[in-house]
Every structure is written in structure tokens, then in C-alpha cells.
Amino acid sequence: MSTTPSQTVGPFYGYALPFAKGGEIAPAGHPDALAVHGYVYDGAGAPVPDALIEIWQPAPDGSRRGAPGSLRRDPVTGAVIGRSDVGFTGFGRVGTDADGHYELRTMPPGGVPYLSVIVFARGLLHHLHTRIYLPGLTDTVTDPLLAGLEPERRATLLAVAHGERLHRFDIRLQGDAEHEETVFLAFD
Amino acid sequence: MTTPLTQGRISEEIAERREAYTKAVTVGAPERSHPDRGYAPYRSSVLRHPGKPLVALHDPEAVELSGPVFGVTDVTALDHDLTRQHQGEPLGERIKVTGRVLDRDGRPVRGQLVEVWQANASGRYAHQRDDHPAPLDPNFTGVGRCLTDDQGAYEFVTVKPGAYPWRNHVNAWRPAHIHFSLFGNAFTQRLITQMYFPGDPLLAYDPILQSVTDDSARERLVAAYDHDLSTPEWSLGYRWDIVLDGPAATWIEEGR
């Protein structure tokens, strides 16, 4: 069938799509949780304050079935109360702040070395797929995606570890004179 | 002093891009549903699209061939009715918008999350950064959610959104639209888009809609007025079906 075209998320999704604890994918206080944070930049090197990032990943046990409840609601007030600590949903959603910064807390993905990422933004007519590869888990020689990339392109997909449980991952929607553009993916 | 960027100039660019696309298809280029990410008539796209080609990944083990799931804990019964979220009723023309979410093989996408957001009847979003001097409506937020049913159907009750100005160029106006966010059974099927209303005179002027340079693809973003969906003495009905792009792993379809 002929598919429905994409359109930009626009500037006004901020009161509709982000939800409470959207970046808290890991159960509260879990000792194995890891943090990923970074900035989204445009082709002039300016931070993008109106980007929306979604994460999808396997559970720590490798299950890709996910679980409902990312937007778990209070049945009385209707408010989003965050995920329960039972059942790993594998899904997260965070907007960038005024500095173009985002952060999330999740569990190490089971069976793969990466978190799957979709980027939406005002000005972006069709979302982009990329991946956050976690350095401790990644073998750049055997990974089917990384192995085929030039080193400077590959580097854009590798999060940088700052300590054991904190990672930095920036997203460049467009390269500039000094910075490599993030590798974005097509699936078909 | 720079010359103001007029609608006339933007409309010329829109026509140029559409002609270039039509010409390319005539000589064998593939038809495309989706907009080109670098579509200059929409000025904000210029610095926000990749300059390098996407890297094609053919990996049957890719995590993106599966996707998040949602359930009854993620929505409440009133979420699909944007006219009942406040003490009073919103102003505007009450409408029902319904349709089916399908994958590209025509199979219904069941039990998945559909999210919508929109301006009120005056063309104003309940968003801090919307400074359009049109009235806010204390009885309308403009956010809705629902899960698709076993036929892939969704339904929202709302009011028809108003057109609103924006600053792409001088005298730029967005046609009335409802923003839609959709999940398939795989992350590769994710879609965010906008639904438009038939007969809106602003459709031809809007570089965001016109970024879809394929005529029939663009028409797929416009809902159909459906008189059988209109409720006597109550509301008008629109039908809009959505077909998600992108592959899904076969193993995940088994259990659903």
C-alpha cells in the first residue's frame, strides 16, 4: 500500500508528546542503571532546543517484546505517574532543553551493544534513525553496522564513557567544517 | 536592507521543487511518499537535515525491527475526547476524526498508541511558546491519545483547529491541521505526521505540506469529509487512514 508521508513534529509538541519520567527507563535506584546525555546540534553548530529523542532497546535479559506502561496513568487523576518497577518497557522519550541538551537513564541492553534512537525536530520533515553504541559492550570489528563504516563516521555512533555509568552522546543533524555529521540509518 | 521573503517567492520555489520531482520520476527516478529532508522552501529545514546519505542497514537481527508496546495503563477512557477534558466545552466546530492504521501490506496495526495535538478553534496552541495573539480556550488543551482496536481503528472527538500564522516568510499561514504520532509493531514503522482538511484554501501555499512533492502522496495527508460519520445535531465527521512505512521482523508478528 502507498504509505502516509511524514511531516515535521513542528514547534508545539512540547505539551503533548514528552511525558513525566520519559527518560527514566531504568527502575528507580537500580544499581546497574546507566546514564546517557548529550547535545543535539544543527549544521551551524548551534544547539537544537526543540528536538525530541526516542529510545527503544531490549530488556537486560535480551527480550525484545517490551512491556506496556511507559506512560502509566493514575486512574483517578489521569496524570502520568511513570513506569512501574516491574516490567521493563524498553521505551523512552525526552525533549532537548533550551541548551539542546537531553539525558536519560536506562539499563544495559541485553544481547546488543546499542540503544536504538529516533530524532524528531522542528525543521526536520522526516525523523532520523541512529544508534547509541555503548563503549563497554561494543566490538567495532564484528558489529555488522560499525564494521562497514570509515573510522570518523563510526566514531559518531560511539558514546563516550565518563566514568563507569555515565555516557556522552551528541547528535549532529548536519555536519559543519569542524564536526562530522552523525551517521543516520535507513531500514528497508 | 534585505528584501522581505514573500509568499510569491516561496510559491515559486515550491513549484520548482515539484517540477524537478515530476521530471525525475518521468525519467525513471522512484516515486517518493516522504518529503526530502532538505526542502528549502521550509526554511527551518536548511540546517537541520543530513548532508550525507543515510546508511542502509539490512540486518535481520536489528533491534529496530521490533518496537515498544502500549496498553490500557497508558491511556485513560477520556483521552480520545478532546472536548471533555475540562469543566466546560471548548468553542469551535465539533468534529469526529476516525480511520485505520495499517502497515504497508495492508494489515491492521492493532493495540498501538496514537497521539494527537492541535491548535484550538482560533488557531492557538496551549503551548507557552505560541505567541499568536488569538484567544486561548480555557476548555481546550488539544492533546489526545488512544489505542488502535483489533481492526487498527482509532477515533478522536475534538474541535476543528484554526489556521495560524508562522514566520517562515511574510504572511505565512499554516492550513488547519492535526498533528499525529503513530507506532507500528516495529520501531522502523514509527511515524509523526499531520492531517489536513479537504478544501482548505491554504493547502497550496504551505511549504510544509508541499514538501511532499508527489501529488498523490500529498493527497494522502488530507482527510475525507464523510457525511455518514457526521452525527445529527452534534458533529461533523472526517475519515483518515494511515499507512505506516518500514519493515517489521516476522517473528514479532507471530505473537500478536
Ligand SMILES: [Fe+2]
Ligand atoms: Fe501545528
